[in-house]
Amino acid sequence: MTRTVYVNGEYLPENEAKVSIFDRGFLFADGVYEVTSVLGGKLIDFAGHAKRLERSLNELEMANPISTEDLLEVHRQLVDRNGITDGLIYLQITRGAPDDRDFAFPPADTAPTIVLFTQNKPGLADAPQAKTGMKIISVEDLRWGRRDIKTVQLLYPSLGKMAAKKAGCDDAWMVEDGFVTEGTSNNAYIVTKDGTIVTRQLSNDILHGITRAAVLRFAREAQMKVEERPFTIEEAQNAAEAFVTSASAFVMPVVEIDGAPVGTGKVGDIAPRIREIYLEEMRKAAI
Ligand code: PDD
Numbered sequence: 001m002t003r004t005v006y007v008n009g010e011y012l013p014e015n016e017a018k019v020s021i022f023d024r025g026f027l028f029a030d031g032v033y034e035v036t037s038v039l040g041g042k043l044i045d046f047a048g049h050a051k052r053l054e055r056s057l058n059e060l061e062m063a064n065p066i067s068t069e070d071l072l073e074v075h076r077q078l079v080d081r082n083g084i085t086d087g088l089i090y091l092q093i094t095r096g097a098p099d100d101r102d103f104a105f106p107p108a109d110t111a112p113t114i115v116l117f118t119q120n121k122p123g124l125a126d127a128p129q130a131k132t133g134m135k136i137i138s139v140e141d142l143r144w145g146r147r148d149i150k151t152v153q154l155l156y157p158s159l160g161k162m163a164a165k166k167a168g169c170d171d172a173w174m175v176e177d178g179f180v181t182e183g184t185s186n187n188a189y190i191v192t193k194d195g196t197i198v199t200r201q202l203s204n205d206i207l208h209g210i211t212r213a214a215v216l217r218f219a220r221e222a223q224m225k226v227e228e229r230p231f232t233i234e235e236a237q238n239a240a241e242a243f244v245t246s247a248s249a250f251v252m253p254v255v256e257i258d259g260a261p262v263g264t265g266k267v268g269d270i271a272p273r274i275r276e277i278y279l280e281e282m283r284k285a286a287i
Contacts, residue, residue: 004081006074006116008065011081014117023113025094027101029153031113032056033092035247036075038084038118039125039279042286043075044247048210053091056150061105062095065112072287078118086124088248091116092152125250125279133255133267134170134244138233139163141174141181148204157184171244173257179230181205186244186252187212190236190262191270194225198239201228211245211278218277224270233257241268251275 003014025031034053037044050068057064066074075089094113098106139160144153160172161184173188174181181200182188187209189199197219202208219226236242240263242254253271255262 003118004078005118006078006114008111008114011077017115019113019115020097022099022101023094023097024106025092025113025152028095028103029151030060030062031092031094031152032060032062032150033090033152034150036089036091037124037247037250038079038087038089039283039286041079041085042283043072043079043089044282044286045210045214046072046075046287048213049091049247052150052208052210053093057093059146059149060095060151062093063108063112065093065114074116078116082118082120084118084120085122087121088119088124089116090119094152124248127249127252129170129249129252130272130275131267133253135168135256136171136173136183136254136258137164137167137169138175138180138258139172141176143174146204147181147206148202148208150207154185160184169256173233173236175233176205178232180233180236182207182209183244183246186246186249188236188254189243189245190231190239191241191243191268193240195240195270196225196227197270197274198227198229198231200230209245211247211250214282215245215251215274215278218281219274222273222277224274237262239263241271243271243274245278251278 004011005014005017007017034049036049092115096110096112143156164172180188237257237260242262244252251274253267
């Protein structure tokens with residue numbers, strides 16, 4: 001089926017949508033993005049994604065071409081026009097397309113490029129992997145130092161994902177100075193043997209996950225102990241459980257790290273419980 005996508009104010013069939021070869025996103029990865037999930041035809045945590053988008057744009061001194069209200073309308077139109085029940089909405093804003101390649105930013109009146117498209121994923125919240133868990137490898141974190149900005153510079157995470165696949169695993173956790181930063185496209189957690197949920201504290205080293213914020217809030221509300229601090233691969237291998245969070249995977253258990261089983265090597269109790277609470281609460285709050 002041909003998708004209807006959104007480009008610079010227009011809804012178009014995907015094969016008619018075009019962006020300039022001079023676009024700064026294409027030439028310099030000079031763009032930011034968001035991925036928002038859709039469950040039951042409704043948007044999960046749209047407000048959180050809109051707020052982080054604003055922050056990413058501000059950090060890069062990039063103009064925002066659209067109000068939050070209009071952005072919500074575009075998301076809803078795309079869900080509607082593409083008949084999405086469960087899936088994802090990808091949004092990208094770049095510094096636009098000047099008429100040549102130049103390292104210096106283009107004139108301030110250069111219109112940003114805004115693109116949104118849907119990914120149809122029926123049964124997104126029922127992924128079988130939630131029952132079996134993920135196997136991960138560790139790789140050195142060689143990304144730039146502003147990982148809190150959700151830029152489209154995703155080559156290194158993409159290489160990490162491929163290294164995991166080549167090793168027969170599902171994903172990679174990145175390690176800097178001996179401590180886990182995050183997954184290639186998710187935030188990383190362990191559950192210690194005394195039941196404490198541990199995840200790295202917010203800084204420029206990691207993306208400030210929208211799912212992370214909700215999960216930590218729900219965990220604290222459920223009287224679970226939460227510690228925001230770095231942890232090593234060794235600590236993770238010796239933990240009771242491990243898991244990741246993201247807008248596309250929600251809460252996904254990790255059962256193996258660099259060939260060593262985490263806990264029993266099977267999905268434990270805490271990650272599935274957090275996943276259940278997260279999905280239930282977020283479905284209720286979806287708009
Ligand atoms: N990735 N860390 C990184 C490096 C990410 O790319 C993502 C999201 C997250 C989780 O953030 P959130 O909970 O807001 O989705 C953490 C998206 C899903 C992607 O690139 O497809």
